[in-house]
Amino acid sequence: MIKGITLVRPAATPAELEKLMGFFTALGFEAGKGWQDARSTGAPFLAPLASLEFVHGAWPVSGEKTPEVLIEATSLDSVHHIAKGWAERTGLPADAIGPVAETHWKSRMFIAEPVQGMLFGFWEFDNPFHGKPIAVEGDLSADGMRFGVVVARWNAVITDRLLQGALDALLRSGARREDVKIVRVPGAWEIPAAARMLADTRQVDAIVTLGVLLRGETAHYEAIYNEVSRGIGQSQQETGVPHSFGVLTCETLEQALDRAGLKMGNKGFEAALAAIEMVDIQRKIAAKAADR
Numbered sequence: 317m318i319k320g321i322t323l324v325r326p327a328a329t330p331a332e333l334e335k336l337m338g339f340f341t342a343l344g345f346e347a348g349k350g351w352q353d354a355r356s357t358g359a360p361f362l363a364p365l366a367s368l369e370f371v372h373g374a375w376p377v378s379g380e381k382t383p384e385v386l387i388e389a390t391s392l393d394s395v396h397h398i399a400k401g402w403a404e405r406t407g408l409p410a411d412a413i414g415p416v417a418e419t420h421w422k423s424r425m426f427i428a429e430p431v432q433g434m435l436f437g438f439w440e441f442d443n444p445f446h447g448k449p450i451a452v453e454g455d456l457s458a459d460g461m462r463f464g465v466v467v468a469r470w471n472a473v474i475t476d477r478l479l480q481g482a483l484d485a486l487l488r489s490g491a492r493r494e495d496v497k498i499v500r501v502p503g504a505w506e507i508p509a510a511a512r513m514l515a516d517t518r519q520v521d522a523i524v525t526l527g528v529l530l531r532g533e534t535a536h537y538e539a540i541y542n543e544v545s546r547g548i549g550q551s552q553q554e555t556g557v558p559h560s561f562g563v564l565t566c567e568t569l570e571q572a573l574d575r576a577g578l579k580m581g582n583k584g585f586e587a588a589l590a591a592i593e594m595v596d597i598q599r600k601i602a603a604k605a606a607d608r
């Protein structure tokens with residue numbers, strides 16, 4: 317139920333607020349979304365797990381007690397109920413836990429004074445999705461993840477660069493070298509079969525596939541490309557192991573070089589990041605399902 321803590325420190329004057337903002341900006345704090353209304357001004361500064369917010373003016377509800385610490389919650393009414401019960405059991409005066417009241421900033425809050433003079437504001441936005449991403453998204457930390465990289469030798473001048481890019485992304489994102497298995501296959505045609513073998517071992521969390529098909533130089537280009545992409549997709553779907561697609565399809569060698577670290581980034585690097593992200597998404601979705 318508890319989501320986060322915001323420490324609020326009122327500045328005595330607008331000049332003091334400016335000074336604090338300058339100081340915390342100079343220290344490298346990331347500024348949050350500032351706000352201003354008829355009564356007050358706020359300048360939040362973000363930390364990964366908390367924020368320290370300077371305000372000036374009547375805040376948060378004029379005429380009421382001002383809490384020093386704000387705690388954002390979900391299911392505010394349940395939190396209030398628990399706080400009331402606790403206050404009753406511990407013999408606190410009835411007004412130690414105030415009523416849940418509307419604020420003037422699209423939220424509801426109650427103020428708790430569990431010990432005299434120490435005020436906590438528990439609050440919840442009216443819109444539960446306010447400022448929060450509603451999508452499940454993967455992080456890019458590969459710490460503790462195991463990968464298979466299947467790379468075609470055909471057009472090795474390109475695929476070696478794709479492999480370098482992929483390794484660079486995996487290792488820089490925290491994967492350990494011993495957790496990355498590289499499998500070299502003759503050409504793109506062999507990628508799906510090798511990827512499937514690796515996935516079936518269940519010893520990898522994701523597979524990065526790397527190859528290059530050059531239209532100008534490949535007989536039956538369409539047929540090979542269709543089969544390679546279908547096979548990689550099929551292996552991914554049937555095994556449930558994420559497979560990222562780093563098989564370039566280009567008209568010329570020059571175009572392929574551009575996509576392997578020259579003018580248009582390195583598609584091996586991008587494919588590796590996609591694999592990391594998919595492992596994390598898979599874990600998050602599984603964790604959410606287990607929570608239900």
Ligand code: DLZ
Binds near residue numbers: 502527533535
């Ligand atoms: C045969 C062939 C051709 C013509 N072109 C390519 C290509 O552009 N990229 C690639 O990765 N592989 C190519 N191959 C090789 C096939 O993928 C396969 O390795 C061989 O036909 C052996 O099965």
